[in-house]
Amino acid sequence: MLTNRIMGAFTFRKGVYAEAARDTQFTTDAWLIVLVVNFVATLGSSAGSLRGERGFIAFLVTVILGTLLSIAGFALSAFLVSWVGRSMFKATASFEELARAMGLANVWRVIGFLGILSAISPALVxxxxxxxxxxxxxxxxxxxxxxxxxxxxxxxxxxxxxxxxLIVQLIVTAVLGGILAIFGLSAAMLLR
Incomplete structure (x- = not known):
């Protein structure tokens, strides 16, 4: 069943997302797709850092934090789309329904794993x-x-x-990024 849905997402089969949204048994699978695909994509996008001077620990921290932030961003996106759809367009889809459908659509991020080849050679990228x-x-x-x-x-x-x-997400990201930058600058000044 899961494989059929994933293949349906890759082949743009009509109705695959509506079916996933309605299936309450698919919730765990959808979140696992989001977790695994974002982990694999973050592995690929962070692989280039293995060639740098920071090494494996920096790579590992980047992968873990990147995966967690990707999952949080996905959850925020599903919540916001659900909220805007219900508020402005009288949509009836709940956060859970959108998380299931959007989680299935997230399978395309697995292609980001190809970035791991940048650890071998930038030319492959x-x-x-x-x-x-x-x-x-x-x-x-x-x-x-x-x-x-x-x-x-x-x-x-x-x-x-x-x-x-997207606009709300960008504002949240900018505010959180600013706060983290202040902490980073403060820590850098303390370490001088």
Whole structure:
């Protein structure tokens, strides 16, 4: 069943996201997809740091923090899209329904694992960049389709919900980034 849904997501099978959104038994699977795919994608995107002077510990910390932040960002995104859809467009999809549908759409991020080849040679990254770009675009399309199928909104509602959610997410990220930067600068001054 899980394999069929994942293949349906990769092949853009009509109704796969609506089916996932309705299936309450799929909640754990959806969150596991988000966890595993974001972990694997973060492994790939952080692999280049293995070639640097920071070494394996920095790579490990980056992978763990990157995965946790990706999962938190996913949860925030599902919450915001659900909230905006219900508030502005009378959508009925709950956070859980959107998390299931959007979690399934998240399978496209697994292509980010190809970034691990940057640990071998930066030239391989250049060769695989078009594949990664196309997978990212396919993932974006899947993201929009998953929201549309889970909420039943028209395309205008989906796009507005995503844009509003993105703006709120950027504001939250900027505020948290500023706070972390202040802590980082303070720590750097203390270590001088």
């Amino acid at each position: 250049c060769l695989l960049s078009p594949v990664t770009l196309l997978a990212g675009l396919a993932g974006l399309v899947a993201y929009f389709f998953s929201i549309r199928e889970a909420t039943g909104m028209d395309w205008v509602g989906v796009i507005v919900s995503v844009v509003v959610a």
